[in-house]
Amino acid sequence: MSDLIRMTATEIAALVAGGETSAVEVTQAHLDRIAAVDDRVHAFLHVDTEGALAAARAVDERRAAGEELGPLAGVPVAVKDVLATRGVPTTVGSKILEGWRPPYDATIVQRLRDAGTVMLGKTNMDEFAMGSSTEYSAYGPTHNPWDLSRIPGGSGGGSAAALAAYEAPLAIGSDTGGSIRQPGAVTGTVGAKPTYGGTSRYGLVAFSSSLDTPGPCARTVLDAALLHQVIGGHDPRDSTSIPQPVPDVVAAAKLGATGDLTGVRLGIVSEFVGEGAEPGVMAAFRESVDALTKMGAEVVEVSCPTFAYALPAYYLIAPSECSSNLARFDGVRFGLRVGDDGNRSLEEVMSLTREAGFGPEVKRRIMIGTYALSSGYYDAYYGQAQKVRTLITRDFTAAFERVDALISPTTPSVAFPIGARTADPYQMYLADLYTIPTNLYGGPGISVPCGLSEGLPVGLQVMAPTMADDRMYRVAAALESAVGTLTPPTL
Amino acid sequence: MAAISREEVAHLARLSRLAVTEEELDTFAGQLDVILKAVAQVGEVAAADIPPTSHSVPLTNIFREDVVTPCLTPEEALSGAPDAEDQRFRVPRILTEDVAS
Numbered sequence: 001m002s003d004l005i006r007m008t009a010t011e012i013a014a015l016v017a018g019g020e021t022s023a024v025e026v027t028q029a030h031l032d033r034i035a036a037v038d039d040r041v042h043a044f045l046h047v048d049t050e051g052a053l054a055a056a057r058a059v060d061e062r063r064a065a066g067e068e069l070g071p072l073a074g075v076p077v078a079v080k081d082v083l084a085t086r087g088v089p090t091t092v093g094s095k096i097l098e099g100w101r102p103p104y105d106a107t108i109v110q111r112l113r114d115a116g117t118v119m120l121g122k123t124n125m126d127e128f129a130m131g132s133s134t135e136y137s138a139y140g141p142t143h144n145p146w147d148l149s150r151i152p153g154g155s156g157g158g159s160a161a162a163l164a165a166y167e168a169p170l171a172i173g174s175d176t177g178g179s180i181r182q183p184g185a186v187t188g189t190v191g192a193k194p195t196y197g198g199t200s201r202y203g204l205v206a207f208s209s210s211l212d213t214p215g216p217c218a219r220t221v222l223d224a225a226l227l228h229q230v231i232g233g234h235d236p237r238d239s240t241s242i243p244q245p246v247p248d249v250v251a252a253a254k255l256g257a258t259g260d261l262t263g264v265r266l267g268i269v270s271e272f273v274g275e276g277a278e279p280g281v282m283a284a285f286r287e288s289v290d291a292l293t294k295m296g297a298e299v300v301e302v303s304c305p306t307f308a309y310a311l312p313a314y315y316l317i318a319p320s321e322c323s324s325n326l327a328r329f330d331g332v333r334f335g336l337r338v339g340d341d342g343n344r345s346l347e348e349v350m351s352l353t354r355e356a357g358f359g360p361e362v363k364r365r366i367m368i369g370t371y372a373l374s375s376g377y378y379d380a381y382y383g384q385a386q387k388v389r390t391l392i393t394r395d396f397t398a399a400f401e402r403v404d405a406l407i408s409p410t411t412p413s414v415a416f417p418i419g420a421r422t423a424d425p426y427q428m429y430l431a432d433l434y435t436i437p438t439n440l441y442g443g444p445g446i447s448v449p450c451g452l453s454e455g456l457p458v459g460l461q462v463m464a465p466t467m468a469d470d471r472m473y474r475v476a477a478a479l480e481s482a483v484g485t486l487t488p489p490t491l
Numbered sequence: 492m493a494a495i496s497r498e499e500v501a502h503l504a505r506l507s508r509l510a511v512t513e514e515e516l517d518t519f520a521g522q523l524d525v526i527l528k529a530v531a532q533v534g535e536v537a538a539a540d541i542p543p544t545s546h547s548v549p550l551t552n553i554f555r556e557d558v559v560t561p562c563l564t565p566e567e568a569l570s571g572a573p574d575a576e577d578q579r580f581r582v583p584r585i586l587t588e589d590v591a592s
Contacts, residue, residue, distance in 0.1 A: 100571050197548040239550070240550060309535070355511060385530075386545060387536070387542070442548065
């Protein structure tokens with residue numbers, strides 16, 4: 001196995017900048033790795049071999065010309081198929097967009113290109129980012145590199161699996177209810193959900209617009225921070241983008257890596273360390289809390305009583321927004337059109353197109369959203385969920401008056417076997433129990449590997465106040481310095 | 492008691508423009524019933540006087556300068572369309588014949 005694929009993004013960038021290797025060599029090593037293992041992992045929906053090598057050559061030419069390169073120049077990155085990539089297929093894991101080649105780049109993709117990173121391809125995901133296992137992809141599931149019979153989390157299972165399988169050192173995900181953090185936890189990788197509005201949604205195929213947050217995935221906290229710095233920051237094309245600079249997450253990760261948390265106050269969310277989590281997950285979490293305490297952190301328990309209602313509130317708000325957002329898939333402007341025989345009406349063609357193009361989970365959520373928004377049910381469902389959202393935000397605000405950051409296990413369980421939860425959609429929803437409150441509040445959250453249970457990775461989640469993304473990186477990097485990175489079995 | 496009937500699910504599917512099959516209706520009716528009963532828990536929270544939150548970022552009226560910037564060409568904008576004609580999206584008929592006549 002090539003050493004290059006085992007390196008961190010930081011190490012690769014240093015070698016490229018120093019001329020000890022070339023971006024083309026690094027890219028080819030990762031393309032070779034994808035060719036060797038991805039038939040078993042299925043992290044990628046599309047590998048852009050030519051585009052990647054062209055981008056790598058451009059970096060090498062710029063370096064040869066004496067240009068100053070950015071901190072991630074020449075580093076390969078895998079992009080979740082939820083982001084529009086000019087001329088490169090973008091499916092959102094759905095048949096309704098099969099074959100679509102966007103005429104423009106998402107802002108994040110443009111920033112990745114500008115930074116000299118090399119896009120390897122597009123990663124698998126639950127259809128429209130709705131799911132927790134990547135089993136709802138219309139193109140077949142992704143397999144967890146730790147145990148190929150298990151799920152890699154979702155919706156961004158492809159991005160997380162690509163990292164764990166050493167197919168890419170960096171990846172982009174999107175997190176609406178945990179779709180970056182939960183896959184990170186179950187694959188032993190790092191996944192960060194930035195503050196909502198801290199990363200641009202321009203060119204991100206919308207699922208739930210008030211919650212969708214693109215963010216970085218990596219094998220180390222520092223790599224995630226470097227990627228966060230590259231993709232984050234104000235975008236005038238996204239009217240919900242926060243017009244403030246990204247906090248210095250790279251400096252925070254470096255500070256955390258010193259292993260000193262003196263003066264940092266952490267709160268364990270009482271509601272998330274009860275009976276809900278597996279014993280092995282709790283054991284790894286408790287050991288991590290001891291490690292954080294040894295590094296000087298003051299750890300207390302903090303009760304956030306309305307977090308218990310985050311899951312039901314989320315599964316009203318997100319489907320409501322999705323039922324509205326996905327109305328744009330009407331068989332007119334892009335994607336699939338079914339049944340247009342010259343006799344059928346637009347409405348009939350629309351209904352046949354959506355029936356053929358959407359999978360069962362997307363249909364369920366569209367119908368739940370339609371129900372929750374309909375007159376007569378609006379106040380009891382969508383309206384009430386929005387009020388609960390206010391109370392969850394108040395719980396966070398009150399907690400952050402006492403502590404700098406909140407911690408919990410990222411997920412209640414380790415990676416479950418493929419097929420274990422598809423028959424019971426609500427069981428699938430429970431995988432996001434601990435990650436959802438952060439989305440409703442809008443603050444940042446990160447999952448960092450904290451140990452193993454039954455030989456499978458466990459993640460610890462750090463949640464911080466809005467626009468204090470640097471805090472979570474500091475705590476996560478400190479824990480990483482104590483736990484180390486987790487190495488999956490050889491594929 | 493069921494939170495939602497098979498007939499109500501059929502109605503939701505029509506509103507959602509989903510031509511679902513009879514078999515799907517059977518499956519979805521049971522699944523949506525489980526989900527709706529679970530999410531109805533939000534009703535347990537006393538929140539009568541609580542204002543709703545639709546969005547976590549309190550930004551309103553985001554303006555930009557009224558200047559022309561580069562945008563997609565008609566060819567690019569139509570490049571993903573299932574059907575196009577004369578620089579327009581071509582759609583199936585919208586009105587039924589008796590209404591049109």
